[in-house]
Amino acid sequence: MPVTCSHAIRGSFFDITRTVSTPDELLDAARYIEDGLLLLNAGKIVSLSPWQEESSQLPPGCELVDYRGKLIVPGFVDTHIHYPQTEMIGAFGEQLLEWLNQYTFPVESQYHCPQHSAQMSAFFLQQLLSNGTTTALVFGTVHPESVDALFSAAHGLGMRLIAGKVMMDRHAPEALTETPEQSYRQTRELIERWHNVGRLSYALTPRFAPTSSPQLLEKVRQLRQEFPDTWLHTHLSENPQEVAWVKALFPENSGYLDVYHQYQLTGRRSLFAHCLHLEDEEWDCLHHTDSAVAFCPTSNLFLGSGLFDLQTCWQKGVKMGVGTDVGAGTTFNMLQTLGEAYKVGQLQRYKLSACEAFYHATLGGAKALDLDRHIGSFMPGKDADFVAIDPAVSALQTLRHGNSRDIWEKLFVLMTLGDDRNIAATWVEGRCVWQCDKSRQAA
Structure with a gap:
């Protein structure tokens, strides 16, 4: 059965796939795909998979948005x-x-x-x-x-x-x-x-x-x-x-x-x-x-x-x-x-x-908020609300992102040194509703 999708998003993805009762459960619930492909249709998430597994199967007319170099997380x-x-x-x-x-x-x-x-x-x-x-x-x-x-x-x-x-x-x-x-x-x-x-x-x-x-x-x-x-x-x-x-x-x-x-x-x-x-x-x-x-x-x-x-x-x-x-x-x-x-x-x-x-x-x-059935991760059927984050928008961030050893250190540096300049794009219901003005970011 061919997949129907309106948009395909390429980039690095991080989410937590299920709710947890203790912090000890988080590592098992976490998902990081360094080069991933997120398929969207009618404002919903269709699937998230590694790029190499699904890129050859993109249906005709599906718009590909390339966010390589960005980290994409749920809104x-x-x-x-x-x-x-x-x-x-x-x-x-x-x-x-x-x-x-x-x-x-x-x-x-x-x-x-x-x-x-x-x-x-x-x-x-x-x-x-x-x-x-x-x-x-x-x-x-x-x-x-x-x-x-x-x-x-x-x-x-x-x-x-x-x-x-x-x-x-x-x-x-x-x-x-x-x-x-x-x-x-x-x-x-x-x-x-x-x-x-x-x-x-x-x-x-x-x-x-x-x-x-x-x-x-x-x-x-x-x-x-x-x-x-x-x-x-x-x-x-x-x-x-x-x-x-x-x-x-x-x-x-x-x-x-x-x-x-x-x-x-x-x-x-x-x-x-x-x-x-x-x-x-x-x-x-x-x-x-x-x-x-x-x-x-x-x-x-x-x-x-x-x-x-x-x-x-x-x-x-x-x-x-x-x-x-x-x-x-x-x-x-x-x-x-x-x-x-x-x-x-x-x-x-x-x-x-x-x-x-x-x-x-x-x-x-x-x-x-009793909304975890609808938002908060990239599981199929959830609303396509997400944010593309540029992890290196300053010289200091570029240095620390470059010498971070793994995704956990990169996320920690991002939440320690990050601010609004790191937000590259925001998507709501499968539509890009905000995009960074590069001139503002450079300033």
């Missing part, structure tokens, strides 16, 4: 990011609660404007694609306009995006708060308008427990019951002051996570960002409910929030992805984010290997 999965905070990235000198009041809330107050939302949505998505990120779980603002603009722009690009309107009814400026009834109504309208449209999905998005009254959390619970295939996206235990504030606001609960758990907001498609100061029973609750967490290294370091415990996350069997968390996070680039994740591990005597790091940024992140 990066960003499991926690705030698109409205793009324009305040790098804001100086505060920890979480002060930073929200001084920088975040004033910026987010602009997103009632559809034109501003549309402009920043387009800019944000181009930042993702130019950094090799093809899937993201995204915070909007309290304004429905912010989500309409983001989903509209992402739909036009064919991106896989999960996003939601912030739900917030207290402890924030009046212009950014709503009533529980208003939050329920606007969120429901957005779900009905956007959820499961193309590759878009909706996430119920209460900002965090301190800005959520019991009445609002009850509305979130109601929406979760009415739309059980939506996601839940919020923050958990990012900062010690925040944890103490939650205990004061919800004295009847045993801890921070218990606030969400009481309202049935834990579960398979629930993702909690940060999780730096968890008690043992909270880790256990995340595991037993099949919830997931987002590790946000640049944000955690920038705000001085704490160090994520990778080893405990593995030991407790909790699903984890990596989040850039722009704008407290300081880069859209997953390579730079993984480099900071390695340093976080070093501070706790945990050696984050390159194989593990790329797993968290691809298939592991997809698993955390």
Whole structure:
């Protein structure tokens, strides 16, 4: 039976072929093909094989794209990011609660404007694609306009995006708060308008427990019951002051996570960002409910929030992805984010290997989002989302790439020295949607 394909991609390929329960399983699940051929059709992956095995069998009319000299990996999965905070990235000198009041809330107050939302949505998505990120779980603002603009722009690009309107009814400026009834109504309208449209999905998005009254959390619970295939996206235990504030606001609960758990907001498609100061029973609750967490290294370091415990996350069997968390996070680039994740591990005597790091940024992140059936590797039938990486775009990178002994050292050097200059091309649903401008790269 002849193979049908629209595109054939030649280059070096690296992926993790299956999800794992321990880091020890990763080497057996990893695949590296130095000279490979990836066949695509109708936005899906047909096959990945060594060039010499399949090149003579290419069907007529199949366009060959030659990325020799590039490393091709599945598109990066960003499991926690705030698109409205793009324009305040790098804001100086505060920890979480002060930073929200001084920088975040004033910026987010602009997103009632559809034109501003549309402009920043387009800019944000181009930042993702130019950094090799093809899937993201995204915070909007309290304004429905912010989500309409983001989903509209992402739909036009064919991106896989999960996003939601912030739900917030207290402890924030009046212009950014709503009533529980208003939050329920606007969120429901957005779900009905956007959820499961193309590759878009909706996430119920209460900002965090301190800005959520019991009445609002009850509305979130109601929406979760009415739309059980939506996601839940919020923050958990990012900062010690925040944890103490939650205990004061919800004295009847045993801890921070218990606030969400009481309202049935834990579960398979629930993702909690940060999780730096968890008690043992909270880790256990995340595991037993099949919830997931987002590790946000640049944000955690920038705000001085704490160090994520990778080893405990593995030991407790909790699903984890990596989040850039722009704008407290300081880069859209997953390579730079993984480099900071390695340093976080070093501070706790945990050696984050390159194989593990790329797993968290691809298939592991997809698993955390309950999307590993669709994205995260080059297995047949998955969406053709991938990024071509140039491993040597500077004199220093060229030196280190050239003297690296194997793929593991090359990947580690890439995540230690790499940045947006290394992204050569980004493909979404079998189409090249971003390509490096060589003049920009040379500059």
